[in-house]
Amino acid sequence: MDVLVYLMPAALFLGILGLVAFIWALRSGQFEDIEGAAHRILIEDDPKNDRSPGA
Amino acid sequence: MNMISSSAPLATHSAGADAEHLELLVQNVHCAGCMSKIERAVSGLPGVVGVRLNMSTHRLSVDFAPETLEPETILQTVTALGYPTMPYRAALAVDAGAAEERALLLALAVAGFAAGNVMLLSVSVWAGALDDMGAATRGLFHWLSALIALPAVAFAGRPFFRSAWSVLRSGSMNMDVPISLAVILASGVSLAETISGGPHAYFDAAVTLLFFLLIGRYLDHSARARARSAAASLLSMSGETARLIDPDGHERVVPLGDVAPEMMVALSPGEKIPVDGIVATGVSDIDSSLLTGEAVPETIRPGGAVYAGTLNLTGPLSIRVKAAVGDTLLADIVRLMETAERGRSAYVVLVDRIARFYSPAVHALAFGTFVLWWMLGAGVHDGLLNAVAVLIITCPCALGLAVPVVRVVAHGLLFTRGVLVKTPDALERLAQVDTVIFDKTGTLTRGELELVERPGDGILAEAAALAGASRHPLSRAVADAGAHLPKPCAVNVVEVAGSGVEGTIGGEVVRLGRRAWAAPGALETPFDGPELWYSASGGTYHRFRFRDSLKEDAVETVAALQALGIHVAILSGDHTASVAAVANKLGIADWQAGCRPNEKVDAVHEFALAGHRVLMVGDGLNDAPALAAGFVSASPASGADISRTAADIVFQGKFLAPVVWMVRVGQGAQARVRENIALSIAYNAFAVPIAVAGLVTPLVAAIAMSTSSILVTLNAVRLRRIKL
Numbered sequence: 001m002d003v004l005v006y007l008m009p010a011a012l013f014l015g016i017l018g019l020v021a022f023i024w025a026l027r028s029g030q031f032e033d034i035e036g037a038a039h040r041i042l043i044e045d046d047p048k049n050d051r052s053p054g055a
Numbered sequence: 056m057n058m059i060s061s062s063a064p065l066a067t068h069s070a071g072a073d074a075e076h077l078e079l080l081v082q083n084v085h086c087a088g089c090m091s092k093i094e095r096a097v098s099g100l101p102g103v104v105g106v107r108l109n110m111s112t113h114r115l116s117v118d119f120a121p122e123t124l125e126p127e128t129i130l131q132t133v134t135a136l137g138y139p140t141m142p143y144r145a146a147l148a149v150d151a152g153a154a155e156e157r158a159l160l161l162a163l164a165v166a167g168f169a170a171g172n173v174m175l176l177s178v179s180v181w182a183g184a185l186d187d188m189g190a191a192t193r194g195l196f197h198w199l200s201a202l203i204a205l206p207a208v209a210f211a212g213r214p215f216f217r218s219a220w221s222v223l224r225s226g227s228m229n230m231d232v233p234i235s236l237a238v239i240l241a242s243g244v245s246l247a248e249t250i251s252g253g254p255h256a257y258f259d260a261a262v263t264l265l266f267f268l269l270i271g272r273y274l275d276h277s278a279r280a281r282a283r284s285a286a287a288s289l290l291s292m293s294g295e296t297a298r299l300i301d302p303d304g305h306e307r308v309v310p311l312g313d314v315a316p317e318m319m320v321a322l323s324p325g326e327k328i329p330v331d332g333i334v335a336t337g338v339s340d341i342d343s344s345l346l347t348g349e350a351v352p353e354t355i356r357p358g359g360a361v362y363a364g365t366l367n368l369t370g371p372l373s374i375r376v377k378a379a380v381g382d383t384l385l386a387d388i389v390r391l392m393e394t395a396e397r398g399r400s401a402y403v404v405l406v407d408r409i410a411r412f413y414s415p416a417v418h419a420l421a422f423g424t425f426v427l428w429w430m431l432g433a434g435v436h437d438g439l440l441n442a443v444a445v446l447i448i449t450c451p452c453a454l455g456l457a458v459p460v461v462r463v464v465a466h467g468l469l470f471t472r473g474v475l476v477k478t479p480d481a482l483e484r485l486a487q488v489d490t491v492i493f494d495k496t497g498t499l500t501r502g503e504l505e506l507v508e509r510p511g512d513g514i515l516a517e518a519a520a521l522a523g524a525s526r527h528p529l530s531r532a533v534a535d536a537g538a539h540l541p542k543p544c545a546v547n548v549v550e551v552a553g554s555g556v557e558g559t560i561g562g563e564v565v566r567l568g569r570r571a572w573a574a575p576g577a578l579e580t581p582f583d584g585p586e587l588w589y590s591a592s593g594g595t596y597h598r599f600r601f602r603d604s605l606k607e608d609a610v611e612t613v614a615a616l617q618a619l620g621i622h623v624a625i626l627s628g629d630h631t632a633s634v635a636a637v638a639n640k641l642g643i644a645d646w647q648a649g650c651r652p653n654e655k656v657d658a659v660h661e662f663a664l665a666g667h668r669v670l671m672v673g674d675g676l677n678d679a680p681a682l683a684a685g686f687v688s689a690s691p692a693s694g695a696d697i698s699r700t701a702a703d704i705v706f707q708g709k710f711l712a713p714v715v716w717m718v719r720v721g722q723g724a725q726a727r728v729r730e731n732i733a734l735s736i737a738y739n740a741f742a743v744p745i746a747v748a749g750l751v752t753p754l755v756a757a758i759a760m761s762t763s764s765i766l767v768t769l770n771a772v773r774l775r776r777i778k779l
Contacts, residue, residue, distance in 0.1 A: 004192075008199065012172060019168040026160060036110030042087035 074104050077126050079115040082139040084108065089138070096132055100124055115140075159273045162211040166266040169207030170259075173200045177259040190252060197249040197256045204258035208242050211265050214272060233414045237446045238265060244443045247436075255440065255752055260447050260760070297329045298322070300373060314379045322372045324552075325526065327364070331383045332374035334359045338553040339370035340527055344675070351504070351585045352527060354553035364676075368526045370552025388652050391680035405458070405483060405728065421445045424747045437749070444751040448742045448759060457731035458483075460771040465724040472779055473692075473707035474717055481703035483728070484687035485721025487668045491616055491714065492659065492681075494673035495627035495637055498691060499711070500603040502674070504528060504585065506536050508600035516540040518589045518599070521556045521567045524548040529587050530556060530567070533599055555587070563592035574598075584633065603633075605640065612711040613641045619718065622667070626655050628677050655681035672714055674698055689714060716779045723777045731767040738763040 025031065084090060090108050093115065097106045102123030108115045117129055133140040176196045183193060212235065219235040222228060238261045245256040299309050300319040311329055314320065319335065322328060328341075340352040343365040352368055355361060361374055363383035378384075421442045428438035466476045476482065493499050509515055519537025522530035524545075545565075548558035555568015566573040567589045574588035574596040584602040591597060613623050625646035627634045634648035647658060659681050662669045671678070671685030674694030682688035682701040690702035699705050706713035742759050745751055751759070 004195075011175060012199075012203075015168055015172045019164060022164045023161065026157060026164070031157075031160060033109040033111045036090065036108065039087040039090060039110060043091040 074118045075121045075126070077117045077119065077129060078142070079117070079130060079133065080141050081108065081113055081115050081133060084110060084113055084138065092136060093133055093138065096136055097129060100128065100132060103129075156273070159214065159269065162214060163266070163269040163273050165207050166211035166262060166269050169203050169211070169262040170266040173204050173259045173262050176200045177256075180256075184254075193254065194249070194252050197245075197258075200256060200258040201246055201249050204262050205242060205246065208238055208261055208265065211262075211269060212238050215265070215268070228411050228414045230414070233417050233446070233449075234264070234268060236418070237261075237443075240443050241447055244439055248440070251436075257443065257447055257756065260756055311379070314376055316376050316379060318376045320374050320376055322367045322374065324367060324369055324371060324550075326367050328361050328367055328374075329363055330374075330376050331360070331362050331378040332376045334361060335373045335375050337370055337372035339372050340368040340553060342366040342368050342528070351529065356553065369550050384652075388676070388680055391653055391656055391683075405732075409732065417446065417449045420449070420743065420747070427747070428749065433749075441746070441749040441751075444749070444756065445743065445746040447756050448746045448751055449739055457735055457767045457771075458728055460768050461724050461727045461731065461774060464727075464771045464774045465720050468775060468777065468779075469713075469717060469720055472713065472716060474713045475705045476703070476717075477705065478687075478703035481687050482721045482724045484668070484703070485670065485717055486725030488621065488670040488687060488718060488721070490622045490624065490662055490667040491670045491672065491718075492624045492626050492662070492685070494675060494678045494681075495625055495629055495634055496603060497674040497693065498672055498678075499609050499625070499637055499641070500605055502603065502693065504532050504601040504603055506532050506599060507584075507602045507604075508598065509533075509536060510589070510597035510599075512540055514589065514591055514597050516542050517545075517560055517565065517591060518567050518587075518597070520545040520560065521548060521558050521565065521589075524558070525550050525556050529585060529599075529601060532601060533567070533587065561592050565592055566590045605637065606709070606711050608710050608712050610641055612715055613643060615712075615715045616718070617642075619715075621718070624662075626650050626658050626673075626681065628652075628655075628675070652677045652680050656684045659684045670714075670718070673702075689717065719779070720774075720777060723774055727771055727774050731770055734767055734770060735763065738766070 030037075081093065084093070090110065093108055094106050097103055097115070097117055100119070102120040103117060104120065105118040106115070115133065119126075119129065130140055130142070176199055180188065180193055180196050182188075215231045215235045215238070218229065219231040223232060241257040241261040245258050245261070248254075248256050296308050296310055297314050298306050298321040299314065300306055300321050306321055314330055320330060320332065322339075324339065334355055334357050336357060338354070338356050341355050341361055342352045343362065355372075360377075361367075361372075363378075363386075424445045425438045425442035428441050429435065433441075462476075462482060465482050469476055496502050510518075515533075515537045519534050519540065520542040522533040522537075523542075525531070525534075543560050545558040545560050548556060550556050551568070551572070554572040555566055557564065557566045557568075559565070567587060570577055570579065570586065570588045573590050577588060577596040577598070582600055584600060586601070587599040589597045589599065616623050622645070623641075623643050625634060625638055625643055627646070627648050628650050629648060631648040634646055638644070638646040647654075650658065655678065659669055659671060663684075663686065668686045671682050671688040672690070673679075673682055673688070674691050676695045676697050678690075679695070679697045679701045682690060682698055687704070688702045689704040689706060690698045692699065692705055692707050694702075694705075704717055706717070738759075742751075742763075745755070745759075
């Protein structure tokens with residue numbers, strides 16, 4: 001059972017990593033326009049379009 | 056078409072060092088093509104630093120350098136691409152919902168994280184119970200679970216605690232009360248159990264319950280947030296400025312807020328009317344399709360009334376202001392919609408009606424269990440543990456799933472047929488509908504004027520040459536019909552407001568317009584749609600007739616609804632003659648014509664007062680308040696933005712059959728919900744005695760809860776067998 005000493009912190013760390021990634025995504029406004037994001041993949045790349053204002 | 060007077064002072068605010076920030080509301084953005092077209096055009100302007108179009112809110116955010124670019128240029132650029140654009144007035148918007156939605160999403164994320172990790176530990180404990188897990192390892196797992204679960208419950212449970220607290224204070228009950236109590240007690244008792252090194256901890260039950268319930272809460276909330284933003288975009292539709300005529304005859308542009316009743320305002324052709332008023336001088340055609348749904352413009356003369364939000368098409372006008380901003384008909388529609396929506400939220404969904412009896416019963420049962428064990432001499436600890444087991448096992452997992460799962464299946468079924476259900480409880484309301492009210496233009500009919508009778512190509516070409524000079528929709532239809540023909544040269548073309556277009560072709564004066572003006576000598580034959588007459592060179596008269604024809608399956612749909620025992624009615628803002636003709640063809644005896652938006656709402660309320668449950672189907676802006684007032688409402692996807700947002704259900708607009716589908720699926724879904732609730736009650740009848748007897752360990756609780764959940768889910772899937 002000694003392996004638990006490594007496994008449990010590792011499992012928790014990975015879980016928290018996911019949570020932090022999600023909170024970061026939420027904070028950086030990636031859930032502001034879910035509908036638009038779905039359509040945006042169809043637009044051809046244009047460096048100028050990638051710049052978003054202020055927010 | 057210039058929607059905003061060019062000198063409108065657009066509200067911008069500073070965005071960093073040298074940049075200004077501008078928010079515009081862009082209509083009719085539907086696809087990736089629209090997005091890239093608009094973003095590319097705007098980012099191509101000199102001085103633009105950043106541009107982004109949000110498709111969910113239809114808002115275009117632009118950062119630009121104010122010294123190189125005027126904000127009006129941005130607005131005109133987007134408008135010129137064919138997307139009606141107006142400044143977004145932040146003061147009118149309701150942004151509170153956005154913050155709440157983010158908070159819910161965050162709570163959901165935390166609950167999800169906790170549920171996953173606690174379940175990992177719990178499964179190990181259950182497996183270890185069969186094997187040889189030592190008390191020390193189990194204790195460590197419980198402590199770890201507590202470490203994850205307690206902060207998560209405290210954070211993610213707040214929406215439920217808050218709601219439970221507020222209904223308890225007002226002395227009533229909802230489903231959040233047993234949820235909150237079960238979650239708090241389960242966490243508290245599990246913590247006590249952990250501290251005392253006992254074998255049973257219910258942390259997993261507490262956090263997974265929160266996780267699943269939060270998913271439903273979030274979906275519900277995001278649907279409602281959209282409905283709220285509708286009102287904001289509606290208010291932005293009236294112009295920002297007005298051209299005031301001073302008593303000395305001078306004209307000056309003022310912000311809309313400075314216009315007061317009895318002032319005089321000047322309007323050019325093509326301009327949006329900013330206020331309600333009475334025409335003082337001038338004759339013009341007014342496109343009031345926004346307010347009435349009527350496709351054919353109305354001719355207005357001195358003394359006639361005009362309303363904010365309508366469009367002045369053909370002639371210059373001066374109007375005496377009757378109602379300025381905030382008191383206009385458009386503002387009234389917003390208010391009507393808000394009141395209607397508030398009235399409807401009084402409806403209590405089935406699950407909450409059950410909760411009124413269910414929660415007191417569950418709490419009494421749990422308390423009874425505690426008292427029973429305590430009296431039997433089991434001690435406070437064991438008594439409390441068994442009482443919590445009762446709360447967890449009866450806690451509305453099956454009940455909480457019974458409705459959402461049926462919804463998901465029903466929504467999926469309708470979605471594959473092009474019907475989008477936006478309001479979570481729309482299906483439940485649909486099942487009770489006994490009356491369907493249709494709007495006419497654009498809902499029962501195609502909403503486009505079709506040229507059904509026209510003269511030969513030679514004459515059509517001449518008429519089209521004239522018609523090209525006019526903004527009137529009938530002229531447009533003629534111009535479009537003749538677009539492919541080689542046209543003669545028309546000179547001296549002038550538009551005579553309220554009458555038609557006059558010009559010279561081949562040296563002779565020709566006219567296209569209303570019969571009395573263009574073809575005074577022509578014979579009148581009755582017709583239920585609009586007409587145009589053309590007096591060709593040589594003095595002959597020719598007739599153009601237009602009709603807004605019915606949707607292909609309108610007759611079948613109305614018949615199918617009537618076969619289901621549903622009363623069908625029409626409420627239209629259109630003229631009596633054309634509504635009567637449509638009603639006749641469809642076999643609908645109950646119809647009203649010439650309804651203003653508030654009269655539509657009144658009519659819907661009358662049905663409601665008579666005890667009917669109304670499904671309102673409409674597409675125009677004038678239908679929006681009635682849609683909000685209906686017991687449940689649907690709008691074709693071709694409808695105005697505001698109507699689609701006000702409606703509970705949006706369907707692909709070419710056909711009407713979706714209306715029958717939604718009613719049938721609604722009825723089917725309600726039957727499945729009833730069965731599921733019966734199943735949950737049967738499950739409780741079986742599980743509660745076991746819990747009261749103190750035989751429920753965390754493992755038994757987990758198995759019992761998932762079995763009941765699987766049962767109700769399987770039952771819900773049976774809904775897919777409905778043939779549409």
